[in-house]
Amino acid sequence: MKKKFLVLGSLILAFCSAMATPADSIRIKGIPYPCSWINTPQNFNVAGDSLTITAANGSDFYNYPGGNYNIATAPILTFKPDENFVLTAKIRVDFKKTYDGGAIYVMADSTQYIKFLFENSHYGKFAVCSGVTNTYTDDSNNATTIKNEVYFRLAKSGNMFGLFYSPEGKTWEAIRLVNFVPKAPIRIGFSSQSPLGENCTSVFSEITYTPGTFKDAKTGGM
Structure with missing residues (x-):
């Protein structure tokens, strides 16, 4: 993926300044x-229970x-979660260009986060991807689908x-289990991205x- 070059220190500053004020709260x-x-x-x-992001x-x-x-630069609508939780959502993406996608995030800051992404991959397939960032992102395509x-x-x-x-x-499959120790309080977020396209809409x-710990490491069930 060709990305815009940014200085790491500026990334952190931009992340902090981009946080919405309480007046911008969305339900x-x-x-x-x-x-x-x-x-x-x-x-x-x-x-209702549907969120559309372009x-x-x-x-x-x-x-x-x-x-x-x-x-x-991707827009991420975030909330502060409970100590433990299970979050489930259907994601539908209006794929147009390579790397268009919709994602769910675990966000500490712009140098430490988990990105769970449904993406139009450079292999020409719709891919379920995951990446864990601790300064640098490990980048993995985990499954593909035709829908x-x-x-x-x-x-x-x-x-x-x-x-x-x-x-x-x-029927659920595990993409990954990861021990992630955030250096700051986390927020959970929904996002859409379009690195190369004109825009991308994710629903x-x-x-x-549901607050509480998950018990089933194969499905994420409680």
């Missing part, structure tokens, strides 16, 4: 806490493993985070959020 059915933006989207809409050209969140470039929609589940138990996906919302629906 989504299924999420018991107010949400606010990191970076402003081109457009968005909330209708990201503009050049939007992405990625810290290249080789250390040559970093980008932190432009998929179900994601993000679950937390202590410092263990589980990432799961399902084609139809019934998150059937959003459910």
Whole structure:
């Protein structure tokens, strides 16, 4: 992926300054806490338990493993979660260009985050991807699908985070389990990105959020 070069220190400053004020709080059915933006989207809409985000050209969140470039421009609608939780949502993406995608984030800051992404990959397939960033991003394509929609589940138990996906919302597969120790309080977020395209719209629906630890490491179930 060709990314915009940014200085790491400027990334952190931009991240902090982009946090929305309390007056910008947004409510989504299924999420018991107010949400606010990191970076402003081109457009968005909330209708019940459905959230639509349109990201503009050049939007992405990625810290290249080789250390040559970093980008932190994707709009992310975030909320502060409970200590442990399970979050599930259906993601449908209006794929147009390579690397268009919709994602769920665990965000400490712009140098430490988990990105769970449904992306139009450079292999020409719709890919379920994941990346864990601790200064640099490890970047992994984990599964593919022919449909432009998929179900994601993000679950937390202590410092263990589980990432799961399902084609139809019934049968679940684990993408990865990761021990992630944030250096700052985390926020959970929904995002859309379009690094190379004109824009990209991602729709998150059937959003459910339940406080508590997950017990099943294969499905993320409680």
